[in-house]
Amino acid sequence: MSQPVDLGNDMTLIDLFDLGMPERTGSYIIHSEELTIVETSASPSVPYLLEGLKDLGVDPKDVKHIIVTHIHLDHAGGAGLFLEHCPNAKVYVHPKGKRHLADPTKLIAGARAVYGDQFDELFDPIVPVPEDRLVAKEDGDTLDIGDRVLTFYDSPGHAKHHFSIYDSLSNGIFTGDTIGVYYPQAEGLNFVLPSTSPNQFDPDAMLNSLKKIENLNVDQIYFGHYGRSRDPKHVYEQIRFWLPRFVEVGEQVFKEKSEASFEEKTVAVTEGLSHIVTTHLVEQNVPSNHKVYKYLNLDLEVCAMGIVDFLTKKQKV
Structure with missing residues (x-):
């Protein structure tokens, strides 16, 4: 407490x-x-x-x-x-x-x-x-x-x-x-x-x-x-910097794995988001074993699910 x-x-x-x-x-x-x-x-x-x-x-x-x-x-x-x-x-x-x-x-x-x-x-x-x-x-x-x-x-x-x-x-x-x-x-x-x-x-x-x-x-x-x-x-x-990059990661996965399942796409988008965020933070002198990643890993997986859901719906329109 x-x-x-x-x-x-x-x-x-x-x-x-x-x-x-x-x-x-x-x-x-x-x-x-x-x-x-x-x-x-x-x-x-x-x-x-x-x-x-x-x-x-x-x-x-x-x-x-x-x-x-x-x-x-x-x-x-x-x-x-x-x-x-x-x-x-x-x-x-x-x-x-x-x-x-x-x-x-x-x-x-x-x-x-x-x-x-x-x-x-x-x-x-x-x-x-x-x-x-x-x-x-x-x-x-x-x-x-x-x-x-x-x-x-x-x-x-x-x-x-x-x-x-x-x-x-x-x-x-x-x-x-x-x-x-x-x-x-x-x-x-x-x-x-x-x-x-x-x-x-x-x-x-x-x-x-x-x-x-x-x-x-x-x-x-x-x-x-x-x-x-x-x-x-x-x-x-x-937000203006990261939001289009998050969506771009999703779009790239949809392009490369168009036949993959929702779960498979989510895994790939999570990996993509984690890569660009970790790269950025390491450049800002935040080492890859820093405590912030415990929080980021949880959030990026849920973010990936939302991006895959959004792009899946967009395809159907």
């Missing part, structure tokens, strides 16, 4: 140890008049969230708003379980995700298809959120929580059920996975890669969402994975 991190502007980051790994996912606690939490991670992370709140002297009964950027289980899977500890809170979700939090049957089936036998260990239990405690926020909607106003922006690309939340007090934005994953393990690099996981990855939509966020001229970005960047310009540059 690590100590909550003070981010200034009455905001704290609690490490939720997704997959048992530090600095993998986190919850942002906004200490406003109306206590607000952004992201819950998966259900196995809820004990870390409760312990972090205890360290901060926060009673879950005082939580008023729980916001999930999107409904992927590593961001929202624990929302229902956590809500059981927060009798006075409502859960805020993208309109396209609302029904899936109320009835997570399809979410569970989709995750089982991706994670197989690991599902229970990673995500169980997934507790439905009562419909009367769910609030959908449309593009441009706001939520006044006292000393600041939160504004919700539809931001597809990683998923169609994704919004990003602008915070007026810190001039920052919670971006979930829309403009990538931040790797604090790569110390000093401010290193970000796109998150292209299945099954709604759309590179054009991702770049459009990036542009929408860029136009807000924020000072800081709060990532779902993991932590804060105070150099938004560098984040945008990295």
Whole structure:
């Protein structure tokens, strides 16, 4: 268990140890008049969230708003379980995700298809959120929580059920996975890669969402994975650099292995992504045995699945 991190502007980051790994996912606690939490991670992370709140002297009964950027289980899977500890809170979700939090049957089936036998260990239990405690926020909607106003922006690309939340007090934005994953393990690099996981990855939509966020001229970005960047310009540059290269790796595999199975293509794309990312990091003096690769290897395999899924669908159009 690590100590909550003070981010200034009455905001704290609690490490939720997704997959048992530090600095993998986190919850942002906004200490406003109306206590607000952004992201819950998966259900196995809820004990870390409760312990972090205890360290901060926060009673879950005082939580008023729980916001999930999107409904992927590593961001929202624990929302229902956590809500059981927060009798006075409502859960805020993208309109396209609302029904899936109320009835997570399809979410569970989709995750089982991706994670197989690991599902229970990673995500169980997934507790439905009562419909009367769910609030959908449309593009441009706001939520006044006292000393600041939160504004919700539809931001597809990683998923169609994704919004990003602008915070007026810190001039920052919670971006979930829309403009990538931040790797604090790569110390000093401010290193970000796109998150292209299945099954709604759309590179054009991702770049459009990036542009929408860029136009807000924020000072800081709060990532779902993991932590804060105070150099938004560098984040945008990295996504624009890596995203077409990720897709190019997939296109090359489809060209060379057109008759291969989905699984075989995924293996090949994973290898291709790993090669270009490792080569880049070694050039930046990050050795190939560095701890960051433990995180990258997990993410790049899921990214590869999303790229293969995207290109397979594209072929059928």
